[in-house]
Amino acid sequence: MHRLAHLQSIAGWDQxxxxxxxxxxxxxxxxxxxxxxxxxxRTDASLQALLAAAEQESLDDxxxxxxxxxxxxxxxxNALPQxxxxxxxxxxxxxxxxxxxxxxxxxxxxxxxxxxxxxxLQREExxxxxxxxxxxxxxxxxxxxxxxxxxxxxxxxxxxLRQWLPGLIQQVQARQAQQTTLQPVGPFPKAAQRxxxxxxxxxxxxxxxxGRLDESAHPFCGGVPEDVRLTTRYREDSxxxxxxxxIHETGHARYEQNLPRELLGQPIAHSRSMGLHESxxxxxxxxxGCHPGFAKLLLPLLNKHIGESPAFEVxxxxxxxxxxxxxxxxxxxxxxxxxxxxxLRYEIERALIEGEIEVDDIPALWDxxxxxxxxxxxxxxxxxxxxxxxxxxxxxxGYFPCYTLGAMYAAQWFASMRRDMPDLDQRIASGDxxxxxxxxxxxxxxxxxxxxxPELVRRASGETLNPAYFRAHLESRYLA
Amino acid sequence: MHRLAHLQSIAGWDQxxxxxxxxxxxxxxxxxxxxxxxxxxRTDASLQALLAAAEQESLDDxxxxxxxxxxxxxxxxNALPQxxxxxxxxxxxxxxxxxxxxxxxxxxxxxxxxxxxxxxLQREExxxxxxxxxxxxxxxxxxxxxxxxxxxxxxxxxxxLRQWLPGLIQQVQARQAQQTTLQPVGPFPKAAQRxxxxxxxxxxxxxxxxGRLDESAHPFCGGVPEDVRLTTRYREDSxxxxxxxxIHETGHARYEQNLPRELLGQPIAHSRSMGLHESxxxxxxxxxGCHPGFAKLLLPLLNKHIGESPAFEVxxxxxxxxxxxxxxxxxxxxxxxxxxxxxLRYEIERALIEGEIEVDDIPALWDxxxxxxxxxxxxxxxxxxxxxxxxxxxxxxGYFPCYTLGAMYAAQWFASMRRDMPDLDQRIASGDxxxxxxxxxxxxxxxxxxxxxPELVRRASGETLNPAYFRAHLESRYLA
Numbered sequence: 001m002h003r004l005a006h007l008q009s010i011a012g013w014d015q016x017x018x019x020x021x022x023x024x025x026x027x028x029x030x031x032x033x034x035x036x037x038x039x040x041x042r043t044d045a046s047l048q049a050l051l052a053a054a055e056q057e058s059l060d061d062x063x064x065x066x067x068x069x070x071x072x073x074x075x076x077x078n079a080l081p082q083x084x085x086x087x088x089x090x091x092x093x094x095x096x097x098x099x100x101x102x103x104x105x106x107x108x109x110x111x112x113x114x115x116x117x118x119x120x121l122q123r124e125e126x127x128x129x130x131x132x133x134x135x136x137x138x139x140x141x142x143x144x145x146x147x148x149x150x151x152x153x154x155x156x157x158x159x160x161l162r163q164w165l166p167g168l169i170q171q172v173q174a175r176q177a178q179q180t181t182l183q184p185v186g187p188f189p190k191a192a193q194r195x196x197x198x199x200x201x202x203x204x205x206x207x208x209x210x211g212r213l214d215e216s217a218h219p220f221c222g223g224v225p226e227d228v229r230l231t232t233r234y235r236e237d238s239x240x241x242x243x244x245x246x247i248h249e250t251g252h253a254r255y256e257q258n259l260p261r262e263l264l265g266q267p268i269a270h271s272r273s274m275g276l277h278e279s280x281x282x283x284x285x286x287x288x289g290c291h292p293g294f295a296k297l298l299l300p301l302l303n304k305h306i307g308e309s310p311a312f313e314v315x316x317x318x319x320x321x322x323x324x325x326x327x328x329x330x331x332x333x334x335x336x337x338x339x340x341x342x343x344l345r346y347e348i349e350r351a352l353i354e355g356e357i358e359v360d361d362i363p364a365l366w367d368x369x370x371x372x373x374x375x376x377x378x379x380x381x382x383x384x385x386x387x388x389x390x391x392x393x394x395x396x397x398g399y400f401p402c403y404t405l406g407a408m409y410a411a412q413w414f415a416s417m418r419r420d421m422p423d424l425d426q427r428i429a430s431g432d433x434x435x436x437x438x439x440x441x442x443x444x445x446x447x448x449x450x451x452x453x454p455e456l457v458r459r460a461s462g463e464t465l466n467p468a469y470f471r472a473h474l475e476s477r478y479l480a
Numbered sequence: 481m482h483r484l485a486h487l488q489s490i491a492g493w494d495q496x497x498x499x500x501x502x503x504x505x506x507x508x509x510x511x512x513x514x515x516x517x518x519x520x521x522r523t524d525a526s527l528q529a530l531l532a533a534a535e536q537e538s539l540d541d542x543x544x545x546x547x548x549x550x551x552x553x554x555x556x557x558n559a560l561p562q563x564x565x566x567x568x569x570x571x572x573x574x575x576x577x578x579x580x581x582x583x584x585x586x587x588x589x590x591x592x593x594x595x596x597x598x599x600x601l602q603r604e605e606x607x608x609x610x611x612x613x614x615x616x617x618x619x620x621x622x623x624x625x626x627x628x629x630x631x632x633x634x635x636x637x638x639x640x641l642r643q644w645l646p647g648l649i650q651q652v653q654a655r656q657a658q659q660t661t662l663q664p665v666g667p668f669p670k671a672a673q674r675x676x677x678x679x680x681x682x683x684x685x686x687x688x689x690x691g692r693l694d695e696s697a698h699p700f701c702g703g704v705p706e707d708v709r710l711t712t713r714y715r716e717d718s719x720x721x722x723x724x725x726x727i728h729e730t731g732h733a734r735y736e737q738n739l740p741r742e743l744l745g746q747p748i749a750h751s752r753s754m755g756l757h758e759s760x761x762x763x764x765x766x767x768x769g770c771h772p773g774f775a776k777l778l779l780p781l782l783n784k785h786i787g788e789s790p791a792f793e794v795x796x797x798x799x800x801x802x803x804x805x806x807x808x809x810x811x812x813x814x815x816x817x818x819x820x821x822x823x824l825r826y827e828i829e830r831a832l833i834e835g836e837i838e839v840d841d842i843p844a845l846w847d848x849x850x851x852x853x854x855x856x857x858x859x860x861x862x863x864x865x866x867x868x869x870x871x872x873x874x875x876x877x878g879y880f881p882c883y884t885l886g887a888m889y890a891a892q893w894f895a896s897m898r899r900d901m902p903d904l905d906q907r908i909a910s911g912d913x914x915x916x917x918x919x920x921x922x923x924x925x926x927x928x929x930x931x932x933x934p935e936l937v938r939r940a941s942g943e944t945l946n947p948a949y950f951r952a953h954l955e956s957r958y959l960a
Contacts, residue, residue, distance in 0.1 A: 006510035022690035023707025030486035210502035227503025
């Protein structure tokens, strides 16, 4: 299954990065077929007895953890009939592919038609999973990405955030209004941005003999641990989006490239969860990538590929990287307003899965919540509104909370690093990024799925998820 | 199986066009696993009875032809144990991948070590296939690519060729020695060559919404009919190789893109055979691509992408395209010396499979035969000698004859076209390439595998394979 999933990963990456339009129907059918084959293997009738027998054996810690992960997957897979798995794969492929042209065309009606089919199948999946594991409908879907996390816990953490975040955003904006920040002026040719991206990835330790950087409509980190495929997208009027996006995906990539290699093919060699994965991309993009010490390291790369500019001086570059401004696009958001985007999506997708709203209600809800949370008017602007992400079209309901959980974990990692290494900030500024990478490798990357999330977090940082570190990080970086 | 093979095709293309070095071990294991899954499906125990029952049903012509193709595949697959299929896939992946660095490094010893394993497994495959279908060892392998063709027939056709080809090469060289031909002077930037390649493919009717052009060490046409993936390679000192290579692969591509679309997924929707496939690439590269009328069509594209040059004037360009000069590299060979490369490989691979020689004997035999057939000294030059092709490393024993059979079929198609359209040459010169494409589409592309090769050839041209057309074509183009 590990080997066959390799082909599925590469085909998925190719679909986003290379495939011409007329190839999609056949690709969707091929990937749905493979989903069906893998599902058949996961639900093979002989597995139940084998798993029960293994439970009785004397196992070492790794084998016991492998068995735990196998049982989790077995249980989730057996809750779903093969016809649903195949229908879902097909609906998702179609919806994602059409989205690529529907988004620039502002074709909400066309997208909604495909999305309704995906939502229908996701609700059915939620119903079956919930019936099996006793979770609520939404929690049953979130459990696919963040095992053990519940919406009660998300409500607690996000509820706290909703209290102080709007005030913090205002304070930071007021403070930054007094600063003068120079904007770099384009156009910035794609080839120069691509070369910059490669150099930044090298600075961040990406292994180009075990991966690539390409382009796609929506940036992602795909492929397999032995061959990680990052994508980004370029705008000629700004290089910051592709640069910070590439830094983000490189965080995902290093996690994958540094999973316990000797265990590849075993369940515990997998990354722990999507929240943990996002904690790596955000450790790179936000904790490290917006650090004033890191701006010093970026400067020579910017000079080399983009040119010389007063905008690239360290103080100004740091201001550019930490500029807080409510905007339309989640993936372009700064780390202070980003959680607002996530709260919005969480509230909508949870209501959608629990049947409180329908696909047709999304645009109006989006408009209301964007105004409420960020003071932004998105009416009629589907492209930069509810069609900006392909997560829902891709059936990733329950994924969005992982981003902000990841930001919280990332703040917790860096707080823990600073306890271990009081000179961490000087080390970063001096270019000793291995101080960060070695800590992440030892505590997160190399651990794979040996431990359940709370245990992994406790081992790495001395306590389970504590959102106070995220608040402290934002206040220290933006208000100190 | 059709859908799963789609993933295998894309992964194979990606392996050659994109994959970084460290990805290969996992890719090889993944593709071997899929070969095993497909083999298991092909040899499912229930199939024998189902095929026998289908044989008794009342079937229309297409269903009858599908059954014929299914039985052929069933029989060939059942002759091979799964362990051999997987071992072969693995050995081939490793050998092909290592060849990419071994070839430039002239590392014959390293390549030979991998090749010995491939040859061992190919001999075992030949033994099992031959035991099943009663063919000789070599014929059993050739039958995989050119069903129904025997080495007795190849000997007859190639034997005739060996008689008159050396004399013809000498005559053409003597004649061309009196001509002055201007050589275009580089360097030719890769980006310009790539843009030229795209325009030439468009001129030849390639559908870019259903395919792509990329780069790989060895040019090939991969992917699936709905999404054809061509590759080429660029040398900055010459654009002719990539241009003619691209024309060649576009012939393969148009065959694939125009297979009977409504039948895709059925065996009769497949291309007929590799000889027939090469007849399309050589119809494009040689019959059409070296035609003086086609040079007229190339001229504006060359001016656009490469620049203006007296070398591109139609008469000189035609001379460049029809320049006959014995050389090291098969894929760069002109159509007159090309068959000599094929005869050499045919003689070596046949002896290798039949156990008359071993892998270690290849270099000396290569040197002897290159001197004998083309008067060229290849001693010590593995890169441009026996390591130039990856066919053997890829386990494609029995494939090489298809190239020259294809050249013969292509000459037969154009002779048939000229009977149907006496003004064909004027039509080509006037840019009416649809005269050629429509004929190929009606007679070859849209026919898929409905008919066995001799019947397809007879329907298209009024008679079965007749090598006299190839000789007449060469004499008319090069000596008239």
